[in-house]
Amino acid sequence: xxxxxxxxxxxxxxxxxxTFTAEQRAALQTSLIILRQNYNFNRVMLWGxxxxxxxxxxxVQGRGEDELKDxxxxxSFNCVDxxxxxPATDAMIEEVSKAAQGRFMGDPSFKYEHVETHRQGGEAExxxxxxxxxxxxSEEERLVVTIHQIDRxxxxxxxxAFIKSHxxxxxxxxxxxxxxxxxxxxxxxxxxxxxKNLKKKSILEMAYLDPSIDFLDPLSDxxxxxxxxxxxxxxxxxxxxxxxxxxxxxxxxxxxxxxHGYIYMGDGTKNLDLPFML
Amino acid sequence: xxxxxGKQDMEQQKLHTAACLKAFMLTNSTKTxxxxxxxxxxxxxxxxxxxxxxxxxxxxxxxxxxxxxxxxERQSTLRAAPHTAATQRLAERQRLLFTRGEEGDQxxxxxxxxxxxxxxxxxxxxxxxxxxxVGLGRExxxxxxxxxxxxxxxxxxxxxxxxxxxxGIESNYVIAEAEYREGEEEEEQSTEETAEExxxxxxxxxxxxxxxxxxxxxxxxxxxxxxxxxxEANRTGVNKFVYYVCKExxxxxxxxxxxxxxxxxxxxxxxxxxxGRLDAPIASYPPFPGNEANxxxxxxARISAGTHVSPQGFYxxxxxxxxxxxxxxxxxxxxxxxxxxxxxxxxxxxxxxxxHHVQHILQQGRCTWVNLAAKPEEESxxxxxAEEKEEEPDEPEPEVGPSLLTPLSEDAELFHTPPWSxxxxxxxxxxxxxxxxxxxxxxxxxxxxxxxxxENIYIGWGLKFAGDSYNPSVPPVPQKEYPSGPEITEALxxxxxxxxxxxxxxxxxxxxxxxxxxxxxxxxxxxxx
Numbered sequence: 001x002x003x004x005x006x007x008x009x010x011x012x013x014x015x016x017x018x019t020f021t022a023e024q025r026a027a028l029q030t031s032l033i034i035l036r037q038n039y040n041f042n043r044v045m046l047w048g049x050x051x052x053x054x055x056x057x058x059x060v061q062g063r064g065e066d067e068l069k070d071x072x073x074x075x076s077f078n079c080v081d082x083x084x085x086x087p088a089t090d091a092m093i094e095e096v097s098k099a100a101q102g103r104f105m106g107d108p109s110f111k112y113e114h115v116e117t118h119r120q121g122g123e124a125e126x127x128x129x130x131x132x133x134x135x136x137x138s139e140e141e142r143l144v145v146t147i148h149q150i151d152r153x154x155x156x157x158x159x160x161a162f163i164k165s166h167x168x169x170x171x172x173x174x175x176x177x178x179x180x181x182x183x184x185x186x187x188x189x190x191x192x193x194x195x196k197n198l199k200k201k202s203i204l205e206m207a208y209l210d211p212s213i214d215f216l217d218p219l220s221d222x223x224x225x226x227x228x229x230x231x232x233x234x235x236x237x238x239x240x241x242x243x244x245x246x247x248x249x250x251x252x253x254x255x256x257x258x259x260h261g262y263i264y265m266g267d268g269t270k271n272l273d274l275p276f277m278l
Numbered sequence: 279x280x281x282x283x284g285k286q287d288m289e290q291q292k293l294h295t296a297a298c299l300k301a302f303m304l305t306n307s308t309k310t311x312x313x314x315x316x317x318x319x320x321x322x323x324x325x326x327x328x329x330x331x332x333x334x335x336x337x338x339x340x341x342x343x344x345x346x347x348x349x350x351e352r353q354s355t356l357r358a359a360p361h362t363a364a365t366q367r368l369a370e371r372q373r374l375l376f377t378r379g380e381e382g383d384q385x386x387x388x389x390x391x392x393x394x395x396x397x398x399x400x401x402x403x404x405x406x407x408x409x410x411x412v413g414l415g416r417e418x419x420x421x422x423x424x425x426x427x428x429x430x431x432x433x434x435x436x437x438x439x440x441x442x443x444x445x446g447i448e449s450n451y452v453i454a455e456a457e458y459r460e461g462e463e464e465e466e467q468s469t470e471e472t473a474e475e476x477x478x479x480x481x482x483x484x485x486x487x488x489x490x491x492x493x494x495x496x497x498x499x500x501x502x503x504x505x506x507x508x509x510e511a512n513r514t515g516v517n518k519f520v521y522y523v524c525k526e527x528x529x530x531x532x533x534x535x536x537x538x539x540x541x542x543x544x545x546x547x548x549x550x551x552x553x554g555r556l557d558a559p560i561a562s563y564p565p566f567p568g569n570e571a572n573x574x575x576x577x578x579a580r581i582s583a584g585t586h587v588s589p590q591g592f593y594x595x596x597x598x599x600x601x602x603x604x605x606x607x608x609x610x611x612x613x614x615x616x617x618x619x620x621x622x623x624x625x626x627x628x629x630x631x632x633x634h635h636v637q638h639i640l641q642q643g644r645c646t647w648v649n650l651a652a653k654p655e656e657e658s659x660x661x662x663x664a665e666e667k668e669e670e671p672d673e674p675e676p677e678v679g680p681s682l683l684t685p686l687s688e689d690a691e692l693f694h695t696p697p698w699s700x701x702x703x704x705x706x707x708x709x710x711x712x713x714x715x716x717x718x719x720x721x722x723x724x725x726x727x728x729x730x731x732x733e734n735i736y737i738g739w740g741l742k743f744a745g746d747s748y749n750p751s752v753p754p755v756p757q758k759e760y761p762s763g764p765e766i767t768e769a770l771x772x773x774x775x776x777x778x779x780x781x782x783x784x785x786x787x788x789x790x791x792x793x794x795x796x797x798x799x800x801x802x803x804x805x806x807x
Contacts, residue, residue: 102746278550
């Protein structure tokens with residue numbers, strides 16, 4: 001969520017149970033202005049927090065000219081001193097997905113180790129040919145990958161909030177919010193990430209799409225069906241979406257108003273048991 | 279004179295014509311209900327006001343503009359969207375929260391507050407929770423506060439607190455934990471339930487009898503259901519408190535049924551999201567006995583038992599009733615009147631300063647172990663509680679769990695994750711900070727302590743941390759097929775020719791039999807196939 005809207009937006013997502021203390025809010029208001037200046041961001045989003053065993057990571061995301069591509073993530077433990085995270089690479093994602101397990105510890109230099117045994121040769125002499133490879137991943141890398149995956153899988157924007165013009169993806173200044181009835185339907189919310197399924201759609205389906213708005217995947221195409229919980233909260237005035245895949249991700253949108261945003265406050269683990277739980 | 283008279287005539291005629299024309303111009307159009315006179319007046323007035331250049335060229339446009347400006351939109355032909363109805367209905371329900379009750383009630387309440395505080399100070403709790411980074415938003419907390427007040431006024435409750443909130447897919451549950459006043463137990467429900475149980479038992483008996491009466495062609499099942507673990511009575515063990523839930527503050531509070539051991543053991547083995555409808559069925563394996571209300575109640579019992587903690591020394595064992603802060607004598611412990619509070623840094627440093635104050639639930643699904651004559655609770659032991667066993671290895675015998683007021687430092691690790699994390703709410707102004715405890719086994723369970731004040735709250739999905747992946751239990755092996763034999767194998771129907779041949783053969787045989795009437799032949803029956 002936009003750091004300029006923290007005054008009200010944190011209250012709108014508080015229905016999930018987590019909020020920021022007054023001290024943290026005050027610290028964020030101060031430090032994010034400086035951060036934006038120092039890194040020359042167009043705007044700064046409060047991305048969320050990840051709970052560790054010993055300490056919690058606070059994460060913000062700086063956005064450049066292109067809202068989708070120019071992203072930089074920073075983390076902090078006290079909401080004042082921010083550290084830049086490197087972008088996620090494919091190799092890093094693969095290593096982390098193999099090695100990192102369990103909860104975050106709260107120490108960026110903590111090493112997750114995973115011993116992998118490669119088998120070479122036939123089954124007969126398998127015992128001799130086993131080759132042990134130890135994969136070591138630091139928690140900072142895991143943090144990078146987790147943020148990347150959450151952004152990739154469950155970042156949400158309402159339809160029409162962003163437009164694509166001349167190849168750049170920017171906020172739509174004339175976006176005035178979805179209507180109440182539109183906000184109750186999942187296909188009006190889009191994944192704010194590179195589209196995966198859009199090109200697979202048939203021409204008939206594509207005919208109704210507006211290329212300057214509908215350049216993202218809608219949530220209604222997600223598998224499994226029902227991986228989102230859509231409710232109206234705060235006296236049924238605010239549309240709140242919660243991801244059941246990444247428990248802790250909350251999105252809010254005030255119908256008939258341009259306010260929207262998402263935040264992740266959880267332990268940074270994906271809910272792999274989802275198919276059993278619906 | 280004539281000329282003058284003619285002139286006058288002409289004048290009059292002109293005036294008459296002019297009057298006629300004016301009258302004509304003043305007649306309203308049947309289509310638009312406008313008249314030309316007024317229109318021209320407006321047009322000329324506008325011309326005088328605006329004085330446009332080349333007025334003659336734009337006079338038609340101006341005329342049209344003037345006409346258009348006359349149209350006033352009275353009402354939209356579209357009806358208001360129906361969504362306002364839901365919002366409005368909720369607002370009307372919630373408005374009742376903001377009305378003051380009857381005068382008598384107010385006095386009663388004042389007396390009550392002087393004696394025993396039935397209504398908790400939710401706004402204070404909310405304040406401390408916000409320090410801890412937990413909460414539902416201030417306005418929502420206030421609404422819940424008012425809803426709790428409504429609950430306390432409508433029910434004979436001795437004590438009540440906000441237990442927490444469980445998120446569901448379609449709606450959420452706000453949960454209040456309450457205790458009835460002495461003697462005001464809800465008798466009806468318990469009698470109802472026992473009646474139900476009796477009825478069930480009766481039907482079961484009936485079935486058995488009717489089965490016995492039949493000539494019994496079917497083989498009897500050798501399966502005997504394991505003995506049912508009896509439910510704990512109200513005010514004891516897992517049914518110590520009653521729980522009320524509501525979907526939104528302002529909507530009616532619904533009392534949850536009391537929980538049975540079977541429900542707790544089943545809830546330990548399944549992992550399901552709540553839908554938000556209390557009457558929704560639970561589709562799971564192993565099957566859960568009951569609907570979502572029962573599942574919710576079972577999870578509440580498990581969460582309470584696992585995560586309700588207090589600073590050490592706040593409660594003590596003892597026979598005397600100390601009633602400084604809470605005059606409610608709890609089951610086996612009571613408030614320590616001499617408790618002075620533990621400094622916050624100490625509470626953050628060491629888990630041994632926190633104790634559980636809710637009884638541990640045994641693998642049997644009860645807090646106190648009951649001996650089931652023949653087979654003491656093996657059925658729940660072998661199937662379910664690998665998970666619980668790992669969690670609490672300090673509970674070796676099924677008969678005894680950790681006693682009440684056991685420090686948290688004795689809690690065991692589960693999946694290499696320490697069960698609790700502690701935080702201090704502020705490092706900058708640590709002298710006024712509160713100590714915060716977060717459960718890692720039940721994500722969403724929090725406790726804070728500040729001096730003598732502490733509170734537990736759970737806000738989350740009602741699911742236990744399940745390690746890297748959850749393994750649903752596999753259905754049992756399917757039963758063996760009935761051995762296949764000729765008596766249950768389907769055969770082809772005989773064709774007409776075959777029947778005729780058979781009949782012919784029979785006739786021949788009959789003829790032969792008539793001839794040899796002294797002898798009895800047995801082969802006939804063999805041919806019948």
